[in-house]
Amino acid sequence: MQQTYNPDERITIELFLAARQLPNLEFFSKSDPYLELYYTLVGETEIFLGRTETAECNLDPNWEKTFDLEYQPDLTQILRFQIFDQDRMGREFMGEAQTTVKEILQQKNSLISLQIKKFDKAAGQLICKAQQFKQSNYYVQWQFSGINIKNMDGIFGKTDPFLKLYLFSEGVWCQIYQTEYIKNDLNPKWKEFQVSLQRLCLNDENKKFKVECIDRHEKGINNRIVGSFETTIDEIFTKNVDSFQLIQQKGESAGTIKILNKKRIYKANFDDYIKQGLKFNIIIGIDYSSHNGVPQFPDSLHTLIENNNIYQKALNDISKALENYDIKKLLALYGIGAEPHFSNYYKNSYQTLFPLTGDIQNPQVIGYQQAVNLYQKRLPEIIVKGDLKLLDFLKYIQTVAEYNAEKLIYTITVVLGQEQITDLKEVQNLILQGYKLPYSLIYVGVGQEQFKDIRLINDLINSQKPPIRNNFSFYQYQEDLDLSLLKKHLMKDLPNQVVTYHQQLNLQV
Structure with a gap:
């Protein structure tokens, strides 16, 4: 039975994660752990929410990456944490833990310690802290420098310092940021x-936060705390204090940290751009390649035998979730990888891209019901053929987005497809090249495959040096998911993708 909840009771929380006493899987150093988070409601398909950064050579990591969740009091929201050791050959499973959002919030200070298990054997502790999250448009931008930092390396070297910043929440220090380390420098500038x-500081300018200076050892092994200090935004900006003594645990001074180039920043959010007049252009591409199976057979994802196959269900639900982003409910529909035999668009060869309406100049329909009706109408008129090749579709999307770059129009692109993409490498490269364009690409996985290669696109984007904007997201389609939850999971990355597009252009609201 589908669970229900009262929308007025929704509370957004932020999860801070750490682990202690993880097993070491390396011979000559320490493991490099990262965490993956999975979310599910009772009776529904599990959803991958993302992963943390890798903690280099650290068996007691405090991960900087946090996760935002909507707490729904009437639902059983299950969280599954998996931890892996990242190495050159791939990754190795370290252990997992499981709890519910409600169990975390019922603990004192919303802090829970969970036993990590690896095949029923103890493998350390997972620490999870929940903090109610309220969106803020206010940021600080600053630069830190060190003066006469204590040398922790004796006569054979100098301290390799870096900083960590911590939020104080209900008696717990939660790591929120870490700078780069600077090698052999007692007067560093980060x-x-x-x-x-x-x-x-939870938007409270009088609330203390902590800055910790740490000496990095080779590959992060046996790092040592140089010293720390606590302060507030009010002290820094109102009282104009910019120099702080690093204090060691024994109370001795370990140098000075100075704050440079400090300033407050207001960043427009998603709602601000909507109020400014931002419009959306919605494009949906449907995979008709042979990997989906021949529609005349019952095991095909496009089967004609069932009145409502998995693609039709996905198109119905996804279109319903998308249509309200366009005031006219216009949805452009394209086929990818097949041979269309329409009365107004007839081809005797494999097509990497074709409009389902048959009209190149008018590929749009109005609303989700017309989208589903068009899919049903066209399915008998399409010859499934060849592999899924996305390159031409993505080139077209980026051309549209580039055309709209001078206007206040943002393109939301969804691909409904199976796992096997023949030109995946070329598609990945094109995604990396198009990060500055006003569009988002959402790949909706249809079927029960693992979609491992497609999920890794996010890792590829996030590993770029220097960092680039990530406008790609993946969602594996689940049947019978409540529409509000579907929309939340499907579009969870869109607000940030819109905001980061405008921020990279330094646009002002």
Whole structure:
């Protein structure tokens, strides 16, 4: 039975994660752990929410990456945490733990410690802290430098310092940011960075946060704390204090940290751009390649035998979730990888891209019901043929997005497809090249495959040096999911993708 909940009771929380006493899987150093988070409601398909950064050579990591969740009191929201050791050959499973959102919030200070298990054997502790999250438009931008940092390396070297910033939440220090380390420097100057007031001090300028200076050892093994200090935004900006003594645990001074180039920043959010007049252009591509199976057979994902096959269900639900992003409910529909035999668009060869309406100049329909009706109408008129090749479709999307770059129009692109993409490498490269364009690409996986290669696109984008904007997301389609939950999971990355597009252009609201 589908669970229900009252929308007025929704509360957004942020999860801070750490682990202690993880097993070491390396011979000559320490494991490099990262965490993957999975979410599910009772009776529904599990959803991958993302992964943390890799903690280098660290068996007691405090991960900086956090996760935002909507707490729904009437639902059983299950969280499954998997931890892996990242190495050159891939990854190795370290253990997992499981709890519910409600169990975390019922603990004192919303802090829970979970036993990590690897095949029923103890494998350390997972620490999870929940904090109610309120969106903030206010950030600080600053640069930190060190003066006469204590040398922790004796006569054979100098301290390799880096900084960690911590939020204080209900008696717990939660790591929120880490700078780069600077090798052999007692007077370092770290790169300028930004942090939101929500993450730093829960939007309370009188609330203390902590800065910790750490000496990095080779590959992060046996790092040592040089010293730390606590302060507030009010002290820094109102009282104009910019120099702080690093204090060691024994109370001795370990040098000075100075704050440079400090300034407050207001960042427009998703709602601000909507109010400014941002419009959306919605394009849906449907995979008709042979890997889906021949429609005349019952095991095909496009089967004609069933009145409502998996693609039709996905198109119905996804279109319903998307249509309200366009005031006219216009949805452009394209086929990818097949031979269309329409009365107004007839081809005797494999096509990497074709309009389902048959009209190149008018590929749009109005609303989800017309989208589903068009899919049903066209399915007998399409010859399934060849592999799924996305390159031409993506080139077309990027051309549309580039055309709209001078206008206040943002393109939402969804691909409904199975797992096997023949030109995946070329598609990945094109995605990397198009990060500055006003569009988002959402790949909706249809079927029960693992979609491992497609999920890894996010890792590829996030590993770029220097960092680039990530406008790609993946969602594996689940039947019978409540529409509000479907929309939440499907479009969870869109607000940030829109905001980061405008931020990279330095646009002002």
